[in-house]
Amino acid sequence: xxxxxxxxxxxxxxxxxxxxxxxxxxxxxxxxxxxxxxxxxxxxxxxxxxxxxxxxxxxxxxxxxxxxxxxxxxxxxxxxxxxxxxxxxxxxxxxxxxxxxxxxxxxxxxxxxxxxxxxxxxxxxxxxxxxxxxxx
Numbered sequence: 001x002x003x004x005x006x007x008x009x010x011x012x013x014x015x016x017x018x019x020x021x022x023x024x025x026x027x028x029x030x031x032x033x034x035x036x037x038x039x040x041x042x043x044x045x046x047x048x049x050x051x052x053x054x055x056x057x058x059x060x061x062x063x064x065x066x067x068x069x070x071x072x073x074x075x076x077x078x079x080x081x082x083x084x085x086x087x088x089x090x091x092x093x094x095x096x097x098x099x100x101x102x103x104x105x106x107x108x109x110x111x112x113x114x115x116x117x118x119x120x121x122x123x124x125x126x127x128x129x130x131x132x133x134x135x136x
Contacts, residue, residue, distance in 0.1 A: 043085055047075045051082060055091050063093075 008018050021031050055061055063079035
C-alpha cells in the first residue's frame with residue numbers, strides 16, 4: 001500500500017488526491033469510479049442545451065414539437081420528460097396574457113371619443129344612469 005502511495009505522489013498528485021483515493025480504496029476495495037444509484041438520464045447535455053435554446057428562441061413551442069426536434073437528433077424521450085427538464089432549468093409553461101385586438105378603425109374611434117370628451121367630462125356622465133364600477 002505504501003508503494004502505491006509513493007507511486008501516486010511521484011506521478012504528481014497532491015496529498016488531498018492521494019488521501020481521497022486511498023479512503024475510497026479502503027471503503028470500497030477499489031479506486032475506480034463506482035456506478036451511481038438511479039437511472040441515467042436519456043437526455044444528453046447537448047440535447048438539453050438544444051431544448052433550452054429552442055424554447056428561449058420561441059417560447060410558444062410545444063413539448064410535442066420539441067419531442068419531434070429531439071427525434072431528429074436520435075434522442076427519443078416522452079414529452080413529460082421534456083417539460084420536467086425545462087422546468088428544472090426555470091422554463092415553465094405559461095399562458096400568455098391576452099391583448100385586445102384593436103384595428104386601425106377602433107384606435108381612431110377611441111382617440112376621437114377621448115378628444116371629444118377631454119374638455120367636458122361631465123357631458124359624458126350626465127347620460128349615465130347608475131354606476132359603482134362593479135360588474136353585475
